[in-house]
Amino acid sequence: MRERTLIDRLLKPLAGHPAARGLADDAAVLAPPLGRDLVFTHDVLACGIHYLPADPASDIAWKLLAVNLSDLAAMGARPVGVLMGLALSATEDEAWLTAFTGGLKRALDRWEVPLLGGDTVTGLDRAVLGLTAIGQVPAGGALARGGAKPGDDLYVTGTIGDAGLGLAIAKGEAPADKFLLNRFRRPEPRLATGAGLVGLASAAMDVSDGLLIDAERLAAASGVAVDLDLAALPLSDAAAARTARSNEALVERATAGDDYELLFAVAPVRAAEVATLAEASRLRLTRIGAVAEGKGLKIAGIDGETIRPSRLGYEHGT
Numbered sequence: 001m002r003e004r005t006l007i008d009r010l011l012k013p014l015a016g017h018p019a020a021r022g023l024a025d026d027a028a029v030l031a032p033p034l035g036r037d038l039v040f041t042h043d044v045l046a047c048g049i050h051y052l053p054a055d056p057a058s059d060i061a062w063k064l065l066a067v068n069l070s071d072l073a074a075m076g077a078r079p080v081g082v083l084m085g086l087a088l089s090a091t092e093d094e095a096w097l098t099a100f101t102g103g104l105k106r107a108l109d110r111w112e113v114p115l116l117g118g119d120t121v122t123g124l125d126r127a128v129l130g131l132t133a134i135g136q137v138p139a140g141g142a143l144a145r146g147g148a149k150p151g152d153d154l155y156v157t158g159t160i161g162d163a164g165l166g167l168a169i170a171k172g173e174a175p176a177d178k179f180l181l182n183r184f185r186r187p188e189p190r191l192a193t194g195a196g197l198v199g200l201a202s203a204a205m206d207v208s209d210g211l212l213i214d215a216e217r218l219a220a221a222s223g224v225a226v227d228l229d230l231a232a233l234p235l236s237d238a239a240a241a242r243t244a245r246s247n248e249a250l251v252e253r254a255t256a257g258d259d260y261e262l263l264f265a266v267a268p269v270r271a272a273e274v275a276t277l278a279e280a281s282r283l284r285l286t287r288i289g290a291v292a293e294g295k296g297l298k299i300a301g302i303d304g305e306t307i308r309p310s311r312l313g314y315e316h317g318t
Contacts, residue, residue: 003120010101017081017114028116030081030134037142038080039135041071047089047126051185052170057096058103059185060129065107066187067208068133070260073194074206076143077135079111084118085130092127111191141198145221148203148265152291154226155274157190157261157283159236160211161243164256179238187260193285196277197264204264210255210313214263215289216297222265225294230254231302234286247301257314265291 007023015023019030032038045051045064065082072079084104092100108115113133148154166184168174190206197204203222207214212228219226230250235243243249266274278285292298301307 003122006097006120010097011115011118014101014105014108014115015117017116019081020114020116023117028081028083030116033080033136035139036136037139039072039075039077039137039142040132041068041135042130042132043068043071044128044130046128053091055170055185056103057099058106061100061103062107062186064129064131065104065111065113065133066189067260068131069111069113069189069191070187070206070208072133072135073189073191074143074204074262075135075137076141076194076198076204077137078191078195079113080134080136081114081116082134083116083132086118086120087124087128087130088120088122089124089126090122111189138198143194143197143201143204143264145203145205145218146223148218148222148224148226148291149267150224150291150293151268152202152265153268153271153287154215154228154263154265154289154291155285156207156211156234156263156288157193157285158259159234159239159284160207160259160261161233161239161253161256162236163187163258163260164253165239165242167256167258174242177238179236184258187258189260190262190281190283193277193281193283194262196281197262200270200273200277201264201266204262207259207261207263208257210257211259211263212251212254212297212299212309213313216312218263218265219291219295219297222291223295225292225296225298226289227292227298227300228289229300230307231300232286232288234284234288245302247307250302251307251309255309255311255313
């Protein structure tokens with residue numbers, strides 16, 4: 001499909017916000033919300049790395065938007081708009097692009113986010129899809145990984161390990177389960193919860209590469225130690241049914257990645273506010289450990305013993 005056709009037929013109908021200018025100009029013009037800080041993030045999905053070639057195009061579009069909105073959620077920001085870059089191969093034909101933009105529309109509508117612009121290019125060996133998300137947060141209120149204090153409680157939203165199991169299903173390596181597969185292909189950014197953590201959490205980040213490695217990153221950014229209780233790991237019913245009650249099995253769930261939940265620290269005296277937030281957002285918020293003096297990550301196994309896994313999560317280039 002020619003670029004002009006792609007833009008006119010499939011992308012322009014998604015870009016109705018005035019800032020997009022009908023995709024007729026080289027850039028969008030956006031007036032920043034009064035009294036708010038703008039938050040910017042950019043993530044890339046590469047075919048064969050972040051999604052499988054056989055994954056439905058509509059789900060790939062959903063995930064491209066969702067992973068970027070998850071970064072906004074981790075900062076406590078609400079989305080303002082997105083810019084998208086599509087670097088495509090010959091595999092992404094007209095049918096694929098039609099399904100992709102259909103999935104993108106559903107995702108944009110789901111989180112009430114406007115498409116403001118972007119760019120396309122073809123001829124790559126495999127597709128690389130990029131998206132920049134713009135968010136807004138009360139001035140001075142953006143959450144950060146740094147800021148956790150000794151004595152804080154450590155929480156995580158939702159459940160952990162579902163996406164790793166979903167990936168195994170997508171690869172044909174595990175029995176089918178629609179819930180787990182969707183947790184891999186169609187993650188839910190925790191935007192409402194993230195916004196509710198502004199002024200409440202001392203530190204926050206999203207869990208993308210695995211709970212353990214991201215907890216270590218939060219500890220490093222805050223200059224503290226994190227004591228994590230593996231026995232407290234929140235599992236969905238579907239994941240629990242496939243997980244042995246052993247340190248090894250729980251570590252596998254906590255290192256799989258692609259969960260896109262929020263990891264955050266809160267002072268113990270504000271535990272009631274966390275419970276209120278959980279009720280308001282209708283989302284499970286689980287205390288999984290505490291922040292301590294020192295540095296690094298300490299993991300207590302199911303019997304309370306300290307364990308040292310050989311890997312903590314996913315890292316590019318390893």
